[in-house]
Amino acid sequence: MALKFYQSLDIKEKDFDELFCTECTRNGSSVDILNFCVGCESLFCFQCLQDHRRDDTSSEWMVDEDNISNVNNWKLEKNNNRYSKNTNQTTQQLIEIKEKLLTLQKQLQNHSEHDQAECENRLRKVKEHVDRKITDLKTNILDWLEEFRTYTAVAIEEFHHEIEKAYSEKTMSVKILMAKSDATLVKLQNAKTKSDVDDIAGFTEQTQSEARRILEDPDNHYARILKKITAAELENANAIFSESMEEFLGNINALGKCLIEDNSSEPREAVCKFYDVTGPEDTSICDINGSCVMSDGSILLTDWNNTNIKYLNQTYQLTNTCDLPGIPWAICCSGRDEVAVSLHFLQKIQFVSLNEGNMKLTFSFKVNQKCRGVACAGNKIFVSCGGGGILEGRGQVHMFTREGTILKTFKLDTMGRNLFSCPQHMTVSDDGEFLYTADKHSGVVRIDLQMTIPAEIYLSAVESKTEEAKGICLIGDSDIVMCDFILNTVDVHNNIERDGASFQTLLDRNDDICNPQSLCYNRNKKQLVVTSGNTNFIQVFDMETE
Known part of the structure; x- marks a missing residue:
């Protein structure tokens, strides 16, 4: 009966699930059919079928009511098979996607572990390098400080030696003047003539002149010593300091570039017109x-x-x-x-x-x-x-x-x-x-x-x-x-x-x-x-x- 029904509609069996009530389709709905009116050439669902029979009692029907359920059951079975097939395909695709995702996750995890290990290894090497440089810098600084301290101590000792030498010379000069003064007093006590007194007066004036020279230090003996220390000796010390600091900054270059400005150099002479x-x-x-x-x-x-x-x-x-x-x-x-x-x-x-x-x-x-x-x-x-x-x-x-x-x-x-x-x-x-x-x-x-x-x-x-x-x-x-x-x-x-x-x-x-x-x-x-x-x-x- 179902085959006769399809043949009368001139459609293929595979399109049966696309057949719906003609009236409902016109109204925008898709409702399963119950029968086909030969005179109207229309498909009807249960409600539309009742209305059509009430309005047109002479219609000839392709399928009698006893076999209508067979048609709908067949249609339902066909739809279930199709949905079951689609569901199986979708499930299989989801399983494949899940397997791919699991594989990708595992690969990412492996890469992440490898990258993390590589980064840790690089960081460890950098840290070791920095630690070595810092240790070397500390050693160099300590060596430089010790060297500078030693040189400064030697310079101060030499300075003290010069001061003591100058002090000894002045002390000796004062002692000589004191001895001459004592001799002058003795001569003055023993003077008998005016000539003797004049000689003593000249000798006394000479002694006073030498005393003023010693006290006033007209030759700036002390100043020359200080100038020698500050200009010559300390300049030498500054040279050692600059050399050590350049070496120190050169080592810092390993950790980051450091530009050194030579501000001590004389600027270029520029004459303006x-x-x-x-x-x-x-x-x-x-x-x-x-x-x-x-x-x-x-x-x-x-x-x-x-x-x-x-x-x-x-x-x-x-x-x-x-x-x-x-x-x-x-x-x-x-x-x-x-x-x-x-x-x-x-x-x-x-x-x-x-x-x-x-x-x-x-x-x-x-x-x-x-x-x-x-x-x-x-x-x-x-x-x-x-x-x-x-x-x-x-x-x-x-x-x-x-x-x-x-x-x-x-x-x-x-x-x-x-x-x-x-x-x-x-x-x-x-x-x-x-x-x-x-x-x-x-x-x-x-x-x-x-x-x-x-x-x-x-x-x-x-x-x-x-x-x-x-x-x-x-x-x-x-x-x-x-x-x-x-x-x-x-x-x-x-x-x-x-x-x-x-x-x-x-x-x-x-x-x-x-x-x-x-x-x-x-x-x-x-x-x-x-x-x-x-x-x-x-x-x-x-x-x-x-």
Whole structure:
């Protein structure tokens, strides 16, 4: 009967579980069927079947009521088999997942135990190493203290010996004077003539003179002894102390790098000269924000307030000016007779040709960002931008061709951290291999122009001891010189590779440094040019380089 029922509906047996009451399906419900009306070609559940029979008594039914239960039982059995099969499959999958999780947990546990053991082993080795170093340091300190104590004791003993010797000499002199005084008294008692009395008076005056010399110590015998001890002997002791302390700090290097500053060395001698750079057509006080030196020793300056370039001859005398289309920030030598100027608000680089001190604007290219520092290496132009506020974006350095095609942008290190906060002036090493950028808060950023090593923060603000680095230049191939706009200092960092690098404040307020903005080094005269904000003068310092 069930087969006949399916065949009449022209469906497959496997789709039986999808047959539901036609009326209920229209109302959005799925209710099992009881019968099929041939005339209406509709399926009916129990409730709909009662209603249909009441309304249409002439309907012909495919399945009689006696066999309806067989159909529903078959459908129920089919559904149960399907759900049972699905349940078994799901259970099997869950068992497999559980086994995989248990295996993974065991692997993680094994790895964790191995990593923990490895970490403990490394920590143990580090602790042993540190303990050994601390023991060695304690031993070295104790040895040094004992050595210094012994040397000090010897020096004090020698000092006492000198004092005793001097005291003995004076005591002997006093005894001699006392003996002479006794002899004088005897002579005075035995004097018989005026000549004898005059001789005694002369002898007495000589004796008094010797007594005053001994008491007043006109030769500063004691002072010479003290000076000898404090200057010579103690200087020797200080040398031993310095040598021991350097050895001590050298041992500390094993636990962490320690930079040693040699503050005892004499600073480089810097003789300052002031040069007026006011132009005949200037309408405001000068604000020299950038400077560069040409191969012939002439100096070019950018004046922010007067929007021009100033040309100084080899004797630092202003001989010419050149008006610019926008406010300049920095300037660099881009050729034998050419300079490049960054125009801050116009966001472009302007090239200027030179002909015996005469300047002429040539071509330019857009940067599309407010630009600050500019430097040239070969046929590449480097421009520092950004970092001046939210609208400027993060600090970065762009590399362009002379035609203005951007080749590369430097802004992140290998760890994805910002290289720059607000990059300022830049300078290129003599060999053209490195670009050094003074950054407002990061310190010094070095970029390898050969692209063999990644860009890096070469001297951090902590290492360079700066609050707002601005100007930068190189003296030879060993010294980085930077000026700090806030601290009003010019600092030199010896040894460009930093191993054993030393820091030294070259110029400060005592040298009339105030708000320094740019630096350039005149190799022809071994002179450092310092420019500052809101002043009509530049400062030129004679440098004694080693």
